[in-house]
Amino acid sequence: MELANRVKTLTPSSTLAITAKAKQLKNEGHDVIALGAGEPDFNTPQFIIDAANEAAQNGFTKYTPSGGIPQLKEAIAKKLDRDNDLSYSTDEIIVTTGAKHALYTLFQVLLNRGDEVIVPAPYWVSYPEQVKLAEGKPVVVKAEESNNFKITPEQLEASITDTTKAVIINSPSNPTGMMYSMDELEKIGEICLKHNLLIVSDEIYEQLIYTDDQHVSIAGISEQLKEQTVVVNGVSKSYSMTGWRIGYAAGPKDIIKAMTNLASHSTSNPTSISQYAALAAYSSEKDPGEEMRRTFRERLDTLHELLNEIPGVTCRKPKGAFYLFPNVKEAVRKTGFESTDAWVTALLEEEKVALVPGSGFGFPDNVRLSYAISIDLLKEAAERINRFVVNHQS
CATH class of the missing domain: 3.90.1150.10 (Aspartate Aminotransferase, domain 1)
Structure with a gap:
């Protein structure tokens, strides 16, 4: 066949x-x-494992809401406020089966055939493939190694066409580990606002920084940019929970609602026990x-x-x-x-x-x-x- x-x-x-x-x-x-x-x-830290075990023992082993349990969405909202100075309501957040699933679902609800997504290179291997699966067109923009593998505002501007719908920003980056500064993100954001582009901000490595530089979420630069950004993150890297498969997306309500509807017909819900483990991670004051x-x-x-x-x-x-x-x-x-x-x-x-x-x-x-x-x-x-x-x- x-x-x-x-x-x-x-x-x-x-x-x-x-x-x-x-x-x-x-x-x-x-x-x-x-x-x-x-x-x-x-x-994975022991207190998170213990929380998962307790959830299982207490019978939290059934279906959950497709977009995640309310307690976890509330904890994610508090995390975004605490760490990124971003204010989101729970209907602007979806819990997903890993950050990869958040990205996949986002492209599925966002793209029509032929829509272009600007993918800075070096890129995480799944970005262009997920865009193609949504029948979109990945437009690869090669960053210069001399610019620490980061695209410039001029490169971004030159890559935009009438069919460009989104741009992906991954900072810190996989595979390079490089980060965009506040100034760089402000300039990129200006171009995205000018052309009405959605920004897909993959921030999965935000907690793993080894200099005095601070992670900057492009959504936190202005309210206008927040309205045109979907922030993607999760517990996999920062809490060493790759196998637990819990990620999330935060963004405009209409996009999050569409992603939740799609998830209801694909995964039903993220794993119940893993959600309670992630709840413990995001609720703890421990680092x-x-x-x-x-x-x-x-x-x-x-x-x-x-x-x-x-x-x-x-x-x-x-x-x-x-x-x-x-x-x-x-x-x-x-x-x-x-x-x-x-x-x-x-x-x-x-x-x-x-x-x-x-x-x-x-x-x-x-x-x-x-x-x-x-x-x-x-x-x-x-x-x-x-x-x-x-x-x-x-």
């Missing part, structure tokens, strides 16, 4: 593919160092991310220095998330491989180090490394990469 056209153009996730290959090699007994995973290597940030900062400093010592590798230092996105173009050239993808494959096969090729993020000269593993393994990985480059140099 022939498959639907909408799935024929999908590109498999490069991050999941490399992770699967690394796990296969590990299962075969190989000493693999996997730097591809996009999740913290910390367990479980402090230890995680301290550890990630140490790993970032160490790995960034080691990567820049490898022949043919240059790496800018990010401010957030838990990724490095080094340029390996010269290393690939010196080692005689035809592409970064081939270089990454050979590295995994020979040295058993799993990286994600930058082609999946729209930047084929780079690779993404996650430093969500121990510092000892990061040092060992850098040593193996260096050995691989040196041994292959012609």
Whole structure:
């Protein structure tokens, strides 16, 4: 039977593919160092696990409202007010099965065939694919590495057409870890207001910042921008709850209502127990991310220095998330491989180090490394990469 056209153009996730290959090699007994995973290597804080267990024991194991339980939506509203100085009512918030599902549902209710969405590159691998699934057209705008992988207002303006409907802003970014400043977001916001574009603000890494810079939500700059922004976030990264699958979107009521209606016919509701776990996370005055940030900062400093010592590798230092996105173009050239993808494959096969090729993020000269593993393994990985480059140099 022939498959639907909408799935024929999908590109498999490069991050999941490399992770699967690394796990296969590990299962075969190989000493693999996997730097591809996009999740913290910390367990979910105990008080959150306890809240989930208590909810299960108390019988909160049934269907919930499609848009999330009221208590969690209220807690998210308080979080947005506390952390981002944003005021939302509960009918402007939807709880989703992870932030990825929030994005998917948003594009489904927003886009008609041919509508364009501006996707800055490097981009998270699922952005263009989700736009295509909604029959929209991803318009990739390549940021310059010299501008820390951030698009300029001039690039944004030049990319807008009569069919442009939205632009995606991801700060801090996956895969680069770079952040937009208040000034940069103000200028981007002015252009979006001028052209009446919806801003999709993916803020999933907002709590994982390792400098004195403050995270800025573009929705918080002005009331006008808030009315044209959908903020997407969740507990996956900041509370190390990737498997719990709880995200949310906050935005204009009509958009949130449409997303809720669609969710009622797709997922029914986010997992009940996970919602109570997220409720505990957002209701607590504890900051479980402090230890995680301290550890990630140490790993970032160490790995960034080691990567820049490898022949043919240059790496800018990010401010957030838990990724490095080094340029390996010269290393690939010196080692005689035809592409970064081939270089990454050979590295995994020979040295058993799993990286994600930058082609999946729209930047084929780079690779993404996650430093969500121990510092000892990061040092060992850098040593193996260096050995691989040196041994292959012609």
